[in-house]
Amino acid sequence: MSIYVWGYLKEYEIEKDEIFAAITNVLESGKLILGPNVSEFEEKFAAYCGTEFGIGVDNGTNSLVLALRALGIGEGDEVITVSNTAVPTVSAIVSAGAIPRFVDIDPQTYLMDTDQLEAAVSNKTKCILPVHLYGQCVDMDAVNEVADKYGLKVLEDCAQAHGAEFKGRKAGSMSDASSFSFYPTKILGTYGDGGMVLTSSESVRDKMKKLRFYGMESTYYAKEHGYNSRLDEIHAAILLGKLAHLDDYVSRRKEIASKYDSLLADSGLTLPVAAENNSHAYYLYVVRHPKRDQIMEKLKENDIFVNISYPWPIHTMDGYARFGGKEGDLPHTELAAKEIFSLPMFPTLADEDQERVCEVLKSILSALG
Incomplete structure (x- = not known):
């Protein structure tokens, strides 16, 4: 028998009845987009991670793009991150109109070398984007110290760190905003795509809710340019069940x-x-x-x-x-x-x-x- 780096079929067999019940409940509810499952999952995942608000989106890449925009990062701004990460980390920075600037990694942990951060700050730097890689967190005390000194925003990339902690604080709770992916391979993954931005800022939450829904606060009227980037009810229902595990x-x-x-x-x-x-x-x-x-x-x-x-x-x-x-x-x-x-x-x-x-x-x- 072949052995693969990842597989979901055994887990699916164990949780199949729960998953099908969740899907059936959504299909019979008459509400498929931005309904009660999305709201409940946003609330419960934010509470699990230790933030005030969650905003569900369609995938982890867009959670980064929209979070950067919600933080006011845009054309010509520089964002400090690492090169040892998945392409979406950097493609999101570029998609937001910003410029990636890289620092090296710690050779033992492969995480951002926070000792290099201050030297990487320029007059164009607006944000630090630490990547919590392979399941553990960057030294967020060091990141936030540099950010506070230079007035920078901090956006945590937590795509690989669901449930990880730094000094007893959950990944995603130590910054202005954080981004999660629920791609199937993730520690908390659905059977398709999904993402979420967490924040304790009301202004970031409100901006995110508009950005994910064409810039609208209510149907058909755009307050600003936005996107179609919504977590759907079926994946939210699946993730609600899996969050308990x-x-x-x-x-x-x-x-x-x-x-x-x-x-x-x-x-x-x-x-x-x-x-x-x-x-x-x-x-x-x-x-x-x-x-x-x-x-x-x-x-x-x-x-x-x-x-x-x-x-x-x-x-x-x-x-x-x-x-x-x-x-x-x-x-x-x-x-x-x-x-x-x-x-x-x-x-x-x-x-x-x-x-x-x-x-x-x-x-x-x-x-x-």
């Missing part, structure tokens, strides 16, 4: 990570490091080795399919060359991209499958010397 999902991910830590302790791989003051949610279990490509090829020969997040730093991509990035600008980011890969990680990963992954990995590593 979120802590269990995170707990199981931690169990799997702990087992990897134990089984691979002397394997020669560089294993994940939990950042200081973090409660890691383990969206991904990211390991590292200079012979990464050879290892992945051998795993594939054994029907084990892993992943790289991310093989190409964004500042080196053709699509973002106009912002002046080049190879050599971010040495820790660039080296990591050549060596990191993610092992299977999802709550229903079978113990025997995890053990097989580790057994095969250790055999490959032993042969490589």
Whole structure:
């Protein structure tokens, strides 16, 4: 049997009755868009994360774009972020009309190196966009200290950090606004696309509600230019049910990570490091080795399919060359991209499958010397 880095079918079988009941209730309600399920999920997810308001949108990328706009970020403004992230982080900045400026990562945690933030601030800088990567949080005390000093907005990218904590505070609660994705692979994912912006600012909430609905406050009259970017009732209903399981999902991910830590302790791989003051949610279990490509090829020969997040730093991509990035600008980011890969990680990963992954990995590593 093949083993994949992620799978949802076992989880679906366990939760199928609950999911179908939620979908049926929506279909029989007569309300398919911006109805009671969206409102309830917004309220409950915001409460879970420790913010006042949630605004559901159609996907995680648009949650970033609209949040930037709601924070007043636009044409010519600079946003400081990292290059070791998914393309949507940076495409959202550009889609908002802003300019991405990159800082390097901490080579142990792969998170934003907050020591580089102050030097990256210019007179055009308007926002810092830290990415809570792989399931753990950036040092938000350090981010907010720089933001406060220079009068900058802070937008947390929490697409990979549902349930993660920094100093006891949930990801998404430590900034002017935060962005979540509910893409199927996420710690809290639906069976399609979805996203949300969290904030405790009434003005950001009000702006977001207009932006996601054509700039309207009520039907047919646009107060400003807006978008069609709404979380639909069916996905909200599914997510409401899954939210009740979120802590269990995170707990199981931690169990799997702990087992990897134990089984691979002397394997020669560089294993994940939990950042200081973090409660890691383990969206991904990211390991590292200079012979990464050879290892992945051998795993594939054994029907084990892993992943790289991310093989190409964004500042080196053709699509973002106009912002002046080049190879050599971010040495820790660039080296990591050549060596990191993610092992299977999802709550229903079978113990025997995890053990097989580790057994095969250790055999490959032993042969490589």
